[in-house]
Amino acid sequence: MLREDVTDAIRAAVFAELAAVGFSRMSIEGIARRAGVGKTAVYRRWKSKLSLVVDVVGAVAVQGLPAPDTGSLYGDVRALLEVASHALRHPVASQVIPDLLVEAVRHPEIADTLKAALLDSQQGVVAQIVQAAAGRGELPADTDPDRALDLVLGPLYWRLVVVRTEPPRGYLDDLARATVAALTA
Amino acid sequence: MLREDVTDAIRAAVFAELAAVGFSRMSIEGIARRAGVGKTAVYRRWKSKLSLVVDVVGAVAVQGLPAPDTGSLYGDVRALLEVASHALRHPVASQVIPDLLVEAVRHPEIADTLKAALLDSQQGVVAQIVQAAAGRGELPADTDPDRALDLVLGPLYWRLVVVRTEPPRGYLDDLARATVAALTA
Known part of the structure; x- marks a missing residue:
């Protein structure tokens, strides 16, 4: 070789x-x-x-993720959920990420790497979505991007990685609608 | 002994x-x-x-959890978030649960036990909250309790167990408000 x-x-x-x-x-x-x-x-x-x-x-972190740019907050959130849903269903991701999260508690190097590989890129994407929505007047200008990330990815992660039961048909559409309501509450 | x-x-x-x-x-x-x-x-x-x-x-599962009964959907969600926040911040829970979730992929017995110990009781509590809210007309009668559980616990779990950064002051109040908006969307 x-x-x-x-x-x-x-x-x-x-x-x-x-x-x-x-x-x-x-x-x-x-x-x-x-x-x-x-x-x-x-x-x-x-x-x-x-x-x-x-x-x-x-x-893996270097690759980054392009932020969706559909012209609406609902469209952007729905597109991000689609990408995240594929990623979290991938057998490697669904086993490797939770495993490394456990190790991260004991090894700070793993915590820093995971943060760079997973969170920073997701945070960047959500921050761009929030900024675009604020520019269109769909969200207040002072929207906290970390809170937005919790609301956008939390329910999907919980369902696919923790509960691990198959969501019903139309789940991502429904979740995007609920998330937009939560973000604008 | x-x-x-x-x-x-x-x-x-x-x-x-x-x-x-x-x-x-x-x-x-x-x-x-x-x-x-x-x-x-x-x-x-x-x-x-x-x-x-x-x-x-x-x-641990046998102990169960009493459902909050504050008289409003917001109050019940806020009370559940308070209990869940304490539980997820507990050092034993925050390390043992993610660890066993990883093992659950390889050992079906652990998956079944975790489901009984963690999910069934949480699902029961959220189902009671949803039912009470439907009875008061705060939620439609056909609200899916599994979707409700994703929306109520997902963001908090993501923040405290995955991201592991300290939420800002007033986070649980704010999250309860956002969650009620998501549930009623």
């Missing part, structure tokens, strides 16, 4: 191992085996399991 | 170990050591770590 291919194989193996066995049970040996490389190939690049996971998960 | 005292010490040790090291790293040895009993005292009562955790966490 080329050097870049080895690195890519290790990165892919980290996500697969995180989803399959979780951070605490995951080992460098298991990652190397899944990637089809030797343990030394991993240790040459990363000094520990923690630094490997922080680096690999952190790299 | 009396036989019941041993059982109580083991139960307390399970929660402490879950919070300190998490389910996957937790061992019967560690639980026994923390409880000040021998390993055989644990194995005499429970056949495995999994059955021990399922039994101990499941016992």
Whole structure:
């Protein structure tokens, strides 16, 4: 394998191992085996399991997310819920994120990486949605973007990641409508 | 120690170990050591770590939660948010629940126990709040209690367990107001 291919194989193996066995049970040996490389190939690049996971998960953050721009608060919230719904239903995300949230309590490096990879991009998107809505007069200019993020993503996260029961047909339309009402209350 | 005292010490040790090291790293040895009993005292009562955790966490479910009855939808939602906020800020709950949610993906017994211990009681409380509000004409009679639970607890759970930043002063009042708007949208 080329050097870049080895690195890519290790990165892919980290996500697969995180989803399959979780951070605490995951080992460098298991990652190397899944990637089809030797343990030394991993240790040459990363000094520990923690630094490997922080680096690999952190790299996802760079991609960022474009903010929807549909011309209405309802449209933007509905579009964001669609993207978030796909992301939270992805088997890797739905197992890796809660697992790393647990580890984040014990490892500040993981907390910082998760914050950068998940929250900062979502906060940026919601802040743009709120700003656009304020510009159209749909929301007050002093709307708190953190509170907006809680109201937009909280119910969907709770349903898909905590409760884990399939929402009824039309759920995202309904949730977008309820969220707009909450934001403008 | 009396036989019941041993059982109580083991139960307390399970929660402490879950919070300190998490389910996957937790061992019967560690639980026994923390409880000040021998390993055989644990194995005499429970056949495995999994059955021990399922039994101990499941016992919490029996206690249940009384539904608030303040006479208004806003008052009931605000009261529930107060209780949930205290529960979710408790260090044991804030580490044990996310940890067990992760394990629930791999162990159906944990999923069932968590559902009984956490969701069923919360669902029962929200269903009673919704029913009382419908009786007063504050909500339509066909309000979906599962959707109501998502809207009531989702934003608070997201903020306190996922984002983990301190909400501003007056957050619960504001959240209750926003939630009532979402429920009645």
